[in-house]
Amino acid sequence: MHELSVAQCVVDEACKAAAKEGAARVTKLWLRIGALAGIVEEALRFCFDVAAEGTACQGAALEIERVDLSVMCENCRQPRTLAERFLFVCPECGSPTPEILAGQELELVSLEITADAAADS
Amino acid sequence: MQPRILELRTKILKKNDELARQLRAEFARWGVFVLNVVAGPGAGKTELLARTLSCLNAGYRAAAVVGDLATENDAARLAASGSDVKQILTGTMCHLEAEMVRGAIADWDLNGCDFLFIENVGNLVCPSSWDLGEDLRVLLCAVTEGEDKPLKYPTLINTADLVLISKTDLAAAVEFDVAATLKNIQLVRPGVPVLLVSAKTGQGMDDWLAFLKLRREEKQQRWNTDNSAARDSKSLS
Numbered sequence: 001m002h003e004l005s006v007a008q009c010v011v012d013e014a015c016k017a018a019a020k021e022g023a024a025r026v027t028k029l030w031l032r033i034g035a036l037a038g039i040v041e042e043a044l045r046f047c048f049d050v051a052a053e054g055t056a057c058q059g060a061a062l063e064i065e066r067v068d069l070s071v072m073c074e075n076c077r078q079p080r081t082l083a084e085r086f087l088f089v090c091p092e093c094g095s096p097t098p099e100i101l102a103g104q105e106l107e108l109v110s111l112e113i114t115a116d117a118a119a120d121s
Numbered sequence: 122m123q124p125r126i127l128e129l130r131t132k133i134l135k136k137n138d139e140l141a142r143q144l145r146a147e148f149a150r151w152g153v154f155v156l157n158v159v160a161g162p163g164a165g166k167t168e169l170l171a172r173t174l175s176c177l178n179a180g181y182r183a184a185a186v187v188g189d190l191a192t193e194n195d196a197a198r199l200a201a202s203g204s205d206v207k208q209i210l211t212g213t214m215c216h217l218e219a220e221m222v223r224g225a226i227a228d229w230d231l232n233g234c235d236f237l238f239i240e241n242v243g244n245l246v247c248p249s250s251w252d253l254g255e256d257l258r259v260l261l262c263a264v265t266e267g268e269d270k271p272l273k274y275p276t277l278i279n280t281a282d283l284v285l286i287s288k289t290d291l292a293a294a295v296e297f298d299v300a301a302t303l304k305n306i307q308l309v310r311p312g313v314p315v316l317l318v319s320a321k322t323g324q325g326m327d328d329w330l331a332f333l334k335l336r337r338e339e340k341q342q343r344w345n346t347d348n349s350a351a352r353d354s355k356s357l358s
Binding site for chain 2: 002005006009010012013014017018021023027028031036037038085086089096108111112113
């Protein structure tokens with residue numbers, strides 16, 4: 001359950017950035033998570049709600065963009081997207097493809113922030 | 122006030138990455154070569170490290186920190202080698218983070234220490250994203266785990282700089298297929314060096330120790346070159 005550590009970092013970074021802007025609350029967060037980052041989305045969502053409790057991120061929506069694993073095939077001189085099984089061979093020519101172009105991301109892309117302290121209740 | 126969008130484009134594990142970078146710089150300054158040893162539970166990390174520390178203690182200074190959820194058993198086993206050893210108890214945490222390593226080594230003087238081994242928590246998933254400032258990430262796969270372990274846990278294996286196939290003394294008993302395992306490792310981490318080792322019989326230990334010493338020397342040379350280049354550019358300016 002390393003997703004709890006990741007969620008804790010998301011909340012910490014978001015709260016820090018929001019406070020710097022003088023915002024009282026974070027209402028939405030956009031994340032980019034690579035296929036190879038080893039994150040189970042459901043687990044991250046669950047952990048985020050736990051980590052966000054009592055912070056400026058409480059109740060915020062989580063938008064997660066998944067990034068496919070893509071590699072460079074030196075033989076074809078083409079970027080290739082690999083399937084979820086993560087076999088590092090070119091799907092076209094079968095050459096080994098050690099060079100990763102994308103798919104390791106663990107990024108906090110942006111936040112939606114507001115100065116209003118409470119939700120619309 | 123209308124809600125507004127704040128662009129961040131920051132790494133989620135930024136804090137850990139920064140700390141790891143600081144640790145890496147400190148390790149380089151002290152001249153210590155650092156290994157992050159990862160594996161599933163029961164792959165033989167502690168047995169391998171105990172033997173490795175004992176072998177290195179003739180001629181080198183080596184230290185180890187070891188992470189477990191509970192008990193100090195592993196630290197006690199490693200301390201028998203005579204090396205400095207510290208246990209990190211993670212409670213429920215499934216991996217080590219840079220902060221824990223920094224805390225564990227805070228009261229050590231590692232200046233002049235040759236090797237620092239960080240034995241991660243036994244887990245083949247969670248340690249992958251946490252940089253500990255290591256020079257080399259070593260992944261152990263025991264012959265008793267079967268040939269398809271690399272295919273089942275590609276995310277961690279893909280971050281390994283070296284794979285050790287451990288417990289080779291048991292290979293015949295479990296009808297272990299070396300060729301199939303090597304093929305599977307290369308499928309998920311093309312080009313990674315692989316060594317076969319048995320901490321029990323000592324088979325393969327020489328190759329493993331030679332690999333460590335070579336990598337450490339290479340790091341020292343890089344560090345010396347970088348430093349003399351920095352000195353040269355300073356004296357020129």
